[in-house]
Amino acid sequence: MSRIGVFVCHCGLNIAKTVRVSELAQFAATLPDVVVAKDYKFMCSTPGQEMIANDIKQHKLDRIIVTACSPLMHEQTFRKVLAASGLNQYLLTIVNIREQVSWVTHDIEEGTAKAKALLNGAVYRARLLAPLTSRVIDVNPDVMVIGAGIAGIQAALELANTGKKVYLVEKNSTIGGHMAQFDKTFPTLDCSACILTPKMDSILQHKNITMLTSCEVSEVKGFVGNFDITIRQKARYVDHGKCNACLACTEKCPGKGVSEWDEGLVKRKAIYIPFPQAVPQKPVIDRDSCTFFKKGKCRLCEKVCEQKAIDFDQQDTFIQVKAGAVILATGYDLMDTKPLIQYGYGKYPGVYNALEVERLFNSAGPTGGKVTMRDGREPQAIAVLHCIGSRDKNNSEHCSRVCCMYSLKFAHLFKEKTSADVYQFYIDMRAAGKGYEEFYNRIIGEDVKFIRGKGARVAQSPDEEGRLIVEAEDTITGKFIKVPVDMVVLSPAMVPRADSRDIARLFNLSTDKQGFFMERHPKLAPLSTMSEGIFIAGVCQSPKDIPDTVAQANGAAAEALTIVVKDKMELEATTAMVNPASCCACQNCVRVCPYGAPFFNESKGVSEINEALCKGCGLCASVCPSSAIIARHFTNDQVLAEMEGLMEF
Amino acid sequence: MSFEPKILGIACNWCTYTGADLAGTTRLEYPQNLRVVRVMCSSRINPSFIFRAFQLGADGVLVGGCHPGDCHYNTGNLYARRRLAVTRKILEFAGIEPGRFRVEWISASEGNKFAEVVTEFTRQIKNLGPQNKFKISQ
Numbered sequence: 001m002s003r004i005g006v007f008v009c010h011c012g013l014n015i016a017k018t019v020r021v022s023e024l025a026q027f028a029a030t031l032p033d034v035v036v037a038k039d040y041k042f043m044c045s046t047p048g049q050e051m052i053a054n055d056i057k058q059h060k061l062d063r064i065i066v067t068a069c070s071p072l073m074h075e076q077t078f079r080k081v082l083a084a085s086g087l088n089q090y091l092l093t094i095v096n097i098r099e100q101v102s103w104v105t106h107d108i109e110e111g112t113a114k115a116k117a118l119l120n121g122a123v124y125r126a127r128l129l130a131p132l133t134s135r136v137i138d139v140n141p142d143v144m145v146i147g148a149g150i151a152g153i154q155a156a157l158e159l160a161n162t163g164k165k166v167y168l169v170e171k172n173s174t175i176g177g178h179m180a181q182f183d184k185t186f187p188t189l190d191c192s193a194c195i196l197t198p199k200m201d202s203i204l205q206h207k208n209i210t211m212l213t214s215c216e217v218s219e220v221k222g223f224v225g226n227f228d229i230t231i232r233q234k235a236r237y238v239d240h241g242k243c244n245a246c247l248a249c250t251e252k253c254p255g256k257g258v259s260e261w262d263e264g265l266v267k268r269k270a271i272y273i274p275f276p277q278a279v280p281q282k283p284v285i286d287r288d289s290c291t292f293f294k295k296g297k298c299r300l301c302e303k304v305c306e307q308k309a310i311d312f313d314q315q316d317t318f319i320q321v322k323a324g325a326v327i328l329a330t331g332y333d334l335m336d337t338k339p340l341i342q343y344g345y346g347k348y349p350g351v352y353n354a355l356e357v358e359r360l361f362n363s364a365g366p367t368g369g370k371v372t373m374r375d376g377r378e379p380q381a382i383a384v385l386h387c388i389g390s391r392d393k394n395n396s397e398h399c400s401r402v403c404c405m406y407s408l409k410f411a412h413l414f415k416e417k418t419s420a421d422v423y424q425f426y427i428d429m430r431a432a433g434k435g436y437e438e439f440y441n442r443i444i445g446e447d448v449k450f451i452r453g454k455g456a457r458v459a460q461s462p463d464e465e466g467r468l469i470v471e472a473e474d475t476i477t478g479k480f481i482k483v484p485v486d487m488v489v490l491s492p493a494m495v496p497r498a499d500s501r502d503i504a505r506l507f508n509l510s511t512d513k514q515g516f517f518m519e520r521h522p523k524l525a526p527l528s529t530m531s532e533g534i535f536i537a538g539v540c541q542s543p544k545d546i547p548d549t550v551a552q553a554n555g556a557a558a559e560a561l562t563i564v565v566k567d568k569m570e571l572e573a574t575t576a577m578v579n580p581a582s583c584c585a586c587q588n589c590v591r592v593c594p595y596g597a598p599f600f601n602e603s604k605g606v607s608e609i610n611e612a613l614c615k616g617c618g619l620c621a622s623v624c625p626s627s628a629i630i631a632r633h634f635t636n637d638q639v640l641a642e643m644e645g646l647m648e649f
Numbered sequence: 650m651s652f653e654p655k656i657l658g659i660a661c662n663w664c665t666y667t668g669a670d671l672a673g674t675t676r677l678e679y680p681q682n683l684r685v686v687r688v689m690c691s692s693r694i695n696p697s698f699i700f701r702a703f704q705l706g707a708d709g710v711l712v713g714g715c716h717p718g719d720c721h722y723n724t725g726n727l728y729a730r731r732r733l734a735v736t737r738k739i740l741e742f743a744g745i746e747p748g749r750f751r752v753e754w755i756s757a758s759e760g761n762k763f764a765e766v767v768t769e770f771t772r773q774i775k776n777l778g779p780q781n782k783f784k785i786s787q
Contacts, residue, residue, distance in 0.1 A: 099670040099671075099672075099674060100673055104672060104676070104677060104679055105681050107681070110681040111681065114681040118684060121684065504719075510757040510758060511758070531721075592724075594722055615722060616689055617689050618688060618689055621693065621695070622695045623728070639688065643657060643705060646684040647655055647702070
């Protein structure tokens with residue numbers, strides 16, 4: 001006989017509106033082994049928690065059922081109440097009558113009936129619950145940060161400054177990310193390099209940071225507190241240990257590749273550093289454009305290198321890193337606008353995307369900071385087209401959040417650097433951020449022409465060669481307009497990295513519809529993921545500006561710290577165990593487990609489970625033909641009893 | 650009174666259960682005939698759970714897991730997929746209409762899909778009428 005307490009939450013009106021909560025509590029009191037049943041306005045509040053704690057003592061309760069929101073929301077909250085009251089935390093059952101009842105119906109009859117069925121199931125299950133002991137494991141004190149844009153750099157520095165050792169992994173040959181490509185940042189018009197490069201240098205100098213450039217994660221094993229990560233170090237064909245960064249090789253190299261850094265606007269050498277302030281200041285060879293790799297002879301770089309650092313035989317190598325927590329800050333790609341043929345990107349040389357324009361403004365860019373087009377002309381009229389692919393149900397439904405502001409920034413910089421007329425084609429002007437509306441007002445005063453209407457098409461001018469016509473509907477006047485310009489700038493959607501789903505798979509993350517990483521909770525755990533110990537920061541979660549990205553990076557660093565600051569941590573006790581008396585030695589469990597937790601004990605002739613490796617999925621319990629494996633907290637008896645309870649009503 | 654079926658759902662914690670929560674958070678309405686049991690992984694589902702559900706009087710059983718390849722436990726749902734395919738054959742052999750048993754892959758971000766599946770499946774079970782073949786009268 002157990003002594004069950006049932007606590008029904010109103011959640012204000014969130015539940016009470018479509019479930020008759022007091023009737024539910026009265027119903028609970030009639031169920032077997034239920035000693036006390038109460039309803040209360042906010043069970044998760046301090047008085048609510050105290051009520052449960054007092055009733056545990058007063059009524060000597062040994063099972064608690066909280067009938068409230070999803071267990072994913074407050075299971076931990078109520079487990080703590082049990083633990084503080086001297087009751088094993090696994091004797092708690094949550095009945096989800098908010099997300100899965102009251103919020104999905106308007107009918108109070110239906111809602112109340114379903115809530116009763118769910119509660120009945122929970123009572124049946126609760127009677128069979130057993131106290132479990134959490135496992136305590138050692139925690140690796142190091143943190144891995146993946147992606148070295150501004151988010152990764154910020155998170156790594158914060159953590160390293162607390163004394164923690166950080167591995168910063170970057171797939172490119174330099175850190176810096178997209179921010180390093182920008183010329184100015186809105187709304188303050190700070191020079192991007194001036195605020196970023198000192199941080200990049202701090203990464204290089206910091207004794208607690210190991211920077212791993214040209215590296216990608218290839219395998220992730222282990223779990224929170226003890227991740228075991230394999231990093232693939234891509235061959236650079238330059239021994240960075242020997243290289244003294246004299247860069248004589250880059251001067252002699254005859255190879256020509258496309259500069260990714262300058263968005264393909266210019267060529268670079270085959271052996272190169274991406275940009276003058278790159279960190280590390282050491283070159284790499286791009287196999288695809290290297291004359292030696294293509295034709296089998298050249299090796300000029302090798303000849304001029306006094307340090308003998310060139311190594312054409314270098315292979316990819318693998319590095320094993322252990323970490324207690326991981327921060328993903330993998331950033332974004334700009335949407336490829338070529339498929340949107342109506343805008344003529346890739347067809348008309350006068351059409352640019354936003355990142356290309358960033359490079360045009362930059363004094364270290366392909367034009368030395370002058371706004372000249374691909375044909376060498378200075379534009380006389382420029383159209384900036386907002387929301388290309390964003391806020392578009394055919395492409396990316398989301399708002400990319402930063403395009404309005406950087407498009408305004410472009411307008412300002414065009415006005416500063418040219419005498420051109422500047423048109424802004426926008427749907428809505430979104431200037432939500434500190435100083436953003438003020439910036440918008442400032443640009444309005446700079447003789448920029450605002451047209452409220454999305455650019456619909458870019459076409460070649462029939463009259464003047466090299467001129468373009470932007471077609472749009474001006475939604476204020478209700479007229480279709482055609483504006484002749486020389487240059488068109490597309491502000492494309494920010495989309496997840498092309499390999500974001502692969503990364504999600506490596507770390508067992510969920511992605512949203514677009515492919516951005518899903519947070520554990522959109523409001524209360526925006527930096528955590530469904531995988532314990534894996535945190536996300538920056539645009540890999542959703543489009544955001546630099547201040548928000550930096551804030552998230554600091555937050556993610558703090559979250560990671562909460563794990564690695566401790567020597568030990570508790571893991572869920574919901575592992576599987578083998579009842580040796582029933583084991584038939586078939587070893588099905590050994591074969592199917594993704595973590596290698598079950599093993600066959602030859603001397604005893606039965607399977608056993610290494611609990612340190614078990615993650616509690618329950619797969620082995622289902623393949624066990626003799627039901628010798630017990631999936632703790634989800635035993636056959638518990639699941640079947642819950643089902644029986646659910647089907648009774 | 651029209652027939653209101655009882656449908657048992659078994660959902661994995663990481664994808665379908667979270668997707669069901671998302672349907673709630675976004676206030677999508679769907680029929681209240683479904684009662685969900687949460688398990689950590691769809692691979693936890695023993696075929697006997699499905700048979701037992703029908704014995705207990707379920708008119709339909711809906712299983713939800715992560716999309717193949719997206720399993721929180723790497724490969725769990727791949728085993729579940731095969732096992733539940735066999736389960737379906739046994740159910741058919743035993744005379745249960747195949748339409749009473751459905752397996753859907755619903756991710757944590759697919760609240761819409763969860764609501765649509767439940768709505769559609771409930772309609773289907775209503776059309777099939779009460780399930781008495783396996784039901785043990787108590």
